[in-house]
Amino acid sequence: MRVNRILLSAPLIVVALVVQVSVLARLHLPGAVPDLLLLTVLGLAMVYGHVGGALIGFGAGLLADLAPPADHAAGRYALVLCVIGYLAGLIKPENGQIKSATGPMLVVVGAAIGSTLLYAGVGALVGDTAARHVGLTGLLFTAALYDLLLAPFIVPAVMFLARRAENDPLGETGSAGKSSDISSGWLSSGTGLRIGGQRGGLKMKVTKARVARAGRIKGVKRL
Structure with missing residues (x-):
């Protein structure tokens, strides 16, 4: 009991x-x-x-x-x-x-x-x-x-x-806390790839923009 x-x-x-x-x-x-x-x-x-x-x-x-x-x-x-x-x-x-x-x-x-x-x-x-x-x-x-x-x-x-x-x-608070932890973990695991992919995409775009900008600056100096 x-x-x-x-x-x-x-x-x-x-x-x-x-x-x-x-x-x-x-x-x-x-x-x-x-x-x-x-x-x-x-x-x-x-x-x-x-x-x-x-x-x-x-x-x-x-x-x-x-x-x-x-x-x-x-x-x-x-x-x-x-x-x-x-x-x-x-x-x-x-x-x-x-x-x-x-x-x-x-x-x-x-x-x-x-x-x-x-x-x-x-x-x-x-x-x-x-x-x-x-x-x-x-x-x-x-x-x-x-x-x-x-x-x-x-x-x-x-x-x-x-x-x-x-x-x-x-007990109810503990159960709610566990369920919220599980849901948080599920959300993070489910969306981590997307968020990471979006961050990686942003980084690549920023890198390409910097390279293109640097190329344009060097071209200007060459002129």
Whole structure:
């Protein structure tokens, strides 16, 4: 990953996790907890692509697994966000900009439902049956509802910051400088022969004029 991606993703993930744990988790909303970390990973993945999304998702999930008051096995949520980040990165447009909000909203709903199901499935494999006691249907509905309500405020802002980080002015200046150097070199190589030929022609004309003038002067002296 690029350095500017890491410098942007790390603070965003930390802030999202702190807000989710210290604020959203203490609201005691019915059902699931609004997953601000998931929305941040989705916004970054839809700009950085599937590879960047998978790496960011894994790092964010691992940080959530280790942050208190985590009560599950380490690596469980890292696996979930790694898969979600990879899948969300597959819909990345070529220019990094999404014109319609319908696509991202569908991605948010699918990610909320998919992450809840995947988290419950991994928990069932390791013997955690908490989802059964809470009610999986209620978790799916509330998770999709809460994330969908937060998505218009979080996902566009994260994508905007990610695109700004991708469009590095220094990199663009360097690229422009290289292209100008190449164009300058191309122009000089393409027109060097003509310019040289013109200069050579001028020199020859000046030499002939001097010779003719000298001849005329000598002729005058002879007379």
